[in-house]
Amino acid sequence: MPWSTVGSLVFVWWNTSLSPPIAKPPASDENVRFVVEQLRDIRLEIGFDILALGEVRSSDLQAIIDGLGDPNLRVHDATDRSGRLMYDTAVIYDCSKLSLESTHSMTDRFGNKALKTGEVVVLRVAATGDRIVMVVSHWPGRRNVPDCAPARPELGSSLRRYAERIHEEVPNAFIVLAGDYNDDPFSPSLANHMLATRDRSLARRNNRFLYNPFWRKLGESHDHNRSAEMQGVCGTHFYYGGDHSQWFTFDQIIFSSAFLQDSSMCLNEELCGIVAPSELRAKVITRREIFDHFPVLGTIEVRCES
Amino acid sequence: MTDFADAFKRGQDAAAQAAASRAEISAVFTEVNEQLNVATEGKLEIERKSFAKPQKKTVADLLGGAAGLNSFLARLEPAETEPWVAARNPQAADDGWVQLAKWYRPQEGYPCELTYDKTDARCHDRAALAEALAEMLANASIGEQIRRLLALPLKESKA
Numbered sequence: 001m002p003w004s005t006v007g008s009l010v011f012v013w014w015n016t017s018l019s020p021p022i023a024k025p026p027a028s029d030e031n032v033r034f035v036v037e038q039l040r041d042i043r044l045e046i047g048f049d050i051l052a053l054g055e056v057r058s059s060d061l062q063a064i065i066d067g068l069g070d071p072n073l074r075v076h077d078a079t080d081r082s083g084r085l086m087y088d089t090a091v092i093y094d095c096s097k098l099s100l101e102s103t104h105s106m107t108d109r110f111g112n113k114a115l116k117t118g119e120v121v122v123l124r125v126a127a128t129g130d131r132i133v134m135v136v137s138h139w140p141g142r143r144n145v146p147d148c149a150p151a152r153p154e155l156g157s158s159l160r161r162y163a164e165r166i167h168e169e170v171p172n173a174f175i176v177l178a179g180d181y182n183d184d185p186f187s188p189s190l191a192n193h194m195l196a197t198r199d200r201s202l203a204r205r206n207n208r209f210l211y212n213p214f215w216r217k218l219g220e221s222h223d224h225n226r227s228a229e230m231q232g233v234c235g236t237h238f239y240y241g242g243d244h245s246q247w248f249t250f251d252q253i254i255f256s257s258a259f260l261q262d263s264s265m266c267l268n269e270e271l272c273g274i275v276a277p278s279e280l281r282a283k284v285i286t287r288r289e290i291f292d293h294f295p296v297l298g299t300i301e302v303r304c305e306s
Numbered sequence: 307m308t309d310f311a312d313a314f315k316r317g318q319d320a321a322a323q324a325a326a327s328r329a330e331i332s333a334v335f336t337e338v339n340e341q342l343n344v345a346t347e348g349k350l351e352i353e354r355k356s357f358a359k360p361q362k363k364t365v366a367d368l369l370g371g372a373a374g375l376n377s378f379l380a381r382l383e384p385a386e387t388e389p390w391v392a393a394r395n396p397q398a399a400d401d402g403w404v405q406l407a408k409w410y411r412p413q414e415g416y417p418c419e420l421t422y423d424k425t426d427a428r429c430h431d432r433a434a435l436a437e438a439l440a441e442m443l444a445n446a447s448i449g450e451q452i453r454r455l456l457a458l459p460l461k462e463s464k465a
Contacts, residue, residue: 106426108417109434117428154417158428 001262003303006127008268009097010046011253012275013178014039014295015054015138015237019079021086021116031290032060036067038280038295043068046275046297050123051092052178054138054293057081061090072096076103078119078136085114089136089179091121098123101131108158110151115140117158118179127302128264130174133166135159137179139189152183156193160210163256167207174265175256177210180237180293184249185215196254207257213272214252214296221274233276236294238284253298264303271299320414327415330432338439348397349456352439354411355392355403358385391420391442393451398458406448423447 016035018027026032042048053061057079065075074095080087087105101124106117118137125132137159145151159177166173177196183189190196190212197203198215214236222232235247242248251274259267275295276284283289335352342350389410392403407422417430420438423445429435442448 104421104424104426106428108428108430109438110430111433112437114427114434114437117426120426154428154430158417162426 002306003262003264003266004306005301006304007097007302008271009050009125009132009265009300009302010048010271011050011052011134011176011178011298011300012042012046012048012295013052013054013136013180013251013253013298014275015180015251015293016060017055017290017292018060019057019081019088020055021081021088021138026057026059027290032063033067034279034283034291035060036064038277039064040068041277042275042295043070048297049094049097050134052134052136053090053092054136054180055088056090057088061092065092068092070094074100076100076121078103078105085116087116087119089119089138091119091134091136093123097126098132099126100124106135106158106162108151108154110154115145115151115155117155118162118177120162125265125302128304130264131170132174132176132265134176134178135162137177137181139179139181139183141182147183147187152187152189153193155181156183156189156196160194160208163210164208167256171207172258172261172263173256174258175210176298177254178252178296178298180251182250185212185218185252190252190254194254196252200260203257204260205257210254210256211260211267212252212254213267213269213298214249214254217274217296218249221276231278231281233274233281233294236274236296238292240287251293251296253296255298255300259300266301266303268299268301271297273297324414328411331411331415331418331435334432334435334439337436338443346456349395350393350452351396352391352393352406353403354389354409356387357390357392357403357405359388361385391439393455395455395458397460398455399461400458401461404451404455406451407442 018035058077061075061077072094073092076091078087078089101122104120107114108117118135121134123132139155163175195208196210196212200211203209203211220232220234222228235249236251237248238246240246255267259265275297283291338352390405391407391409393406394401394403407420411418417428420427420442422442427438429438
């Protein structure tokens with residue numbers, strides 16, 4: 001079918017590091033201001049339509065919205081620090097392009113322990129009437145749930161099963177998974193249990209698979225050359241004390257098969273990647289700073305039949 | 307050579323494990339009911355029940371005039387059902403079951419899922435299910451539904 005592009009939808013996920021889901025006082029004004037400035041730049045330069053945030057609390061969101069100063073932006077504040085399980089994610093979206101249909105949170109429970117699987121946000125695209133189901137996740141860190149713990153694959157299976165259930169009703173459903181999984185694209189939880197594959201043609205052929213463009217963001221961004229290396233990144237998260245690498249690609253945006261098909265919304269992989277402005281990079285690789293994640297970007301083209 | 311004997315043994319072990327898990331899940335619901343029975347003096351029961359799945363709108367629905375055709379088709383095809391955790395007041399004149407949370411339990415028993423209000427809880431063992439059911443009962447919107455059930459007019463006594 002011939003399509004003509006009528007616009008795009010830009011997704012950004014960022015674990016801001018401002019308010020981790022642990023009992024801790026709010027971040028300093030200076031750090032909140034820094035996050036606001038970074039987001040303002042991203043909004044100006046890239047023009048996100050859906051901004052999913054991790055490690056935020058309501059006051060951070062208020063500062064971000066005030067700082068962005070855009071009347072088209074709406075917030076779904078899914079944060080909650082009142083219970084034993086603290087929620088730290090939120091979604092800001094452009095209401096001139098999208099409307100919010102519903103939200104709910106998913107948890108996986110093992111004995112008395114509950115783990116956050118994701119926050120589901122269902123959005124309607126104004127231009128085409130299509131529905132996007134977005135699941136924003138901030139999975140537990142490896143200190144709480146080690147990378148070999150059986151709970152991690154269960155979180156991946158849980159999201160795959162959720163996607164399968166949606167596909168039972170709508171085989172070409174547009175599903176976007178975004179977040180800080182505290183797992184790399186090759187981790188069993190994502191690669192084998194969520195079925196977030198590196199193989200585009202497999203994902204296109206079989207909607208049981210999801211396509212994870214962040215497989216392509218695993219290594220050094222720049223070739224070996226000392227001056228270029230100074231600007232490059234080697235993942236989305238930097239941890240000075242990493243055993244085998246200081247860099248991890250924990251932040252990812254993953255797409256359902258429908259975005260690879262001949263359909264009204266199509267993945268634009270040229271505009272998928274890690275957003276690493278130099279001021280943020282400098283902070284991320286500095287131990288005394290709170291920041292340790294880069295934002296990641298995913299873009300889809302919105303098309304109409306021509 | 308494929309080890310069919312081993313596969314058979316593993317299948318039987320899995321079947322025994324699945325039966326034990328399903329029995330364990332039923333035991334949790336029995337425990338919930340025992341406690342609710344005491345707390346409400348027999349006015350509240352919680353059970354897993356099947357309800358007809360909501361019908362998707364078809365072109366015929368939109369055309370309006372084809373309503374007769376739709377009801378004819380509905381009589382031919384049995385409604386698809388889906389499991390829910392439901393509640394009722396067995397002492398009320400209207401003692402019908404009311405949906406509280408969507409329920410999913412695989413053949414293996416775990417992980418089973420409860421979906422209600424803005425919560426989707428996937429439970430991987432007995433303690434997790436008990437905790438999730440307790441949280442469901444403590445939820446404000448579920449609480450309101452139960453309150454309505456408890457306030458229903460009682461059946462007239464035959465005496």
